[in-house]
Amino acid sequence: MSAPPARPPVDLSANENPLGPSPKALAALAAAMGGLHRYPDRACTRLKAALALRLGVSARQIAIGNGSCEVLDLAVRGLIAPGEKVILGTPGFPAYRGAVRRAGGQAVLVPARDYRDDLTAMLGQIDSRTRLLVLGNPGNPTGTLIGRTALLAFLDRLPAGVTLILDEAYRDFVADASLPDAVDLLQAGRPVVALRSFSKVHGLAGLRVGYAVATPDLIARMQAEHQQFNTNTLAQAAALAALEDEAHVAATIELNRRGREELFAGLAARGFDPVPSQANFVLVRVGDGAGLVLRLAAQGVLVKELGRYGLDDHIRVSCGRAPDHARFFAALDAVWPPRGGNGWNTRRGTHLALDGDLFSANKRY
Template sequence: MDFVMPQLAVGSRADAADGAALQAAGIDTLLSLAPLARPAEVALQLGLAVADRVALPAATIRAAAAFLAARIAAGHRVLMHCEQGISRSPALAACFLHEHLGLSLDEAFARVRAARPQAEPHPALVASIRAHYAGADGPAVDLAGNENPFGPSPAACAAIARTAARLHRYPAADSAELRDALARRLGLAASQLVIGNGACDLIDLALRAFVGAGGEVLIPDPAFPAYRSAAARVGARVVTVPLAGSEYSIDEYLARLSPDTRLVVVASPHNPTGTLMDPAAWARLRDALPAGAVLLLDEAYRDYAEGRALIDAAADVRRGAAVLALRSLSKVEGLAGLRVGYGFAPETLVRRLAALCPQYHVGSLAQAAALAALEDETHRRASIDANFRGLEMLTAGLTRLGVEFVPSAANFVLLRAPRDALARLAERGVAVKCMARYGLPGHIRVSVGLPAENARFLAALGELLREDQDCRDAVPA
């Protein structure tokens, strides 16, 4: 047997039947493409009926890649074998490398052959694999919006279906049930919660409630454009706070605080860099606020940063600090199309926000879906874990391509782009986010997608880089 990557080996039926060799190699899972009774040393085996010398069915390609992805992600070491380990298993190993490591098909086949020189997948298999992934290249891949590519919680969809029969009734005007559920999770009172049509709605309310015409707001630079847009709508004066590279500089914030400051904006994880503000730096900023100012923390991407040192804004609210934290159900919960966000702050601040909300501010379908999604821990956990794997895949691929990027704690990556990257990627059916509007010309932001979408982006980006290199090589010295 030969390892094409540390967790995946390719071999023959004889390799798979050799229990001692499996044990020595740490193999505990088999993907059998030829008949074989499960050896005692193997805990799990999947058998797929795969004929050689004929086209591989799309369902077989999907099943094999999905099985390998699930077992490898769970920490297992897999041997995929066919009869001789020359054609079928190397071919499907290349499929996995393409889908889940982001290698182009040519690179994937080359990786397999480098590990197992005798590998020579039959031309019919290779042609069917190329046709399968060429077909997948048809519909455009949208990696621009930082959405959950795995979709909404099934529980949320079921709640929408149940609620649809009551659409002739007005929704709960105060979103009381949703505020109660969120308050229990945060250890706060329901009176310290406000519900909005997404976090952007609450950003708008905060500028209206706390800043107004002529007031001063501190906004990081670069940053999510909604902050500046909301400030412009109310006639507020914007003071930009430059990041130190891709990181927050607390000294830059402190230097810009003044008696006129009414709102200070922080996003952690930050959009578009995906970086975090250190909790100790946050505490310095919170304690330095001038009288009458509010510190706004945008935590739309917080769930993706599990396991890292995060700001505890709920504790600040319990102490009565002038803090407003905003979160979104558009990301992990997958409810971007329903626009549900929430904020928590001391009750005096919440009352000022709520006073600006129109009656029946959040629809009944949105409230029902939000309640169900918050209880769906299975969907939440799966979305976070899948994002972690996808982020690893993207960053490993970008590193392999030699692309400069910012390590991210969110569900997107900011990277330096080749020339005309937006248009050239779009020609290849891949949409990413242009960063010129964020003040970062020459950069793009790519969202974590499904494994095949991540692979397609990396393959397309690799093509752009090779084209640019060919152009440079063609210029006479």
């Protein structure tokens, strides 16, 4: 008798879209397949034009790349010279540290206070070698927000020649009306680069499309640095269709709103103290984060271990659908509280063999 097939794991580790890609994007992909013997439009003309129209900027203010990870790398390289300083809040999205290192810069890490970027401490670190600061709004992995008033006061205090990257990968999920708009700030003459992604609300993480909105001068420098054809034909076609698929975006936002409430309430009911989130994930302190991640993975539920974010004692759980949350809470109830001794044996970044499947319990995001 053969064993019943193992259920695929529930993946709540990478802040992906539980609804999947936009159906319009899938149709656009199918339609674009026949043209794959042609090189892509290296200028991303149609996608840039659509974004420019939507955002009220010129196409010369937009750089598109292989996910916002490539774009943030280009922006850092375009903004700093070797030896210059970049101020980053911690915990924060770790890709910025790599980008600063590759640009030959020096990252200055400023700890958050109560899960919020400490704007005063960040300003206090600025010296004559500082060219750039980065803020996630909302931030990953905290999910917290910097409101318009606080951000404007912060920008007022930036010395001339210092730029702020506002990473808005999660902005579509924000319910708080005080959310500032990085593109509006840029258009009002503030020294801001807006960074956005098609990986989250548009559900296209696997195709890798992200973009920056900045001054034409910076965009020209960024584009001079990247390879030709950094955004392939399928990625351009799908992103263009996903941008127009407002129903999918609205359904994603609504599902996320409910999912976020459900995760928060379920964790709070179990005695945890989750961080109120404006994004598509919830951060929660658990003690031994890596240990809990491994235990949950053994139950077929993947959540994010945060050692690379400097938060060993937390996990991050992405919002999913209700059945995903039911499996997450069932797994949590099976392994929590940790029994025996003072916690679990942990091996960070471990690959687990589960039910014959090999998958990573420590996906990058």
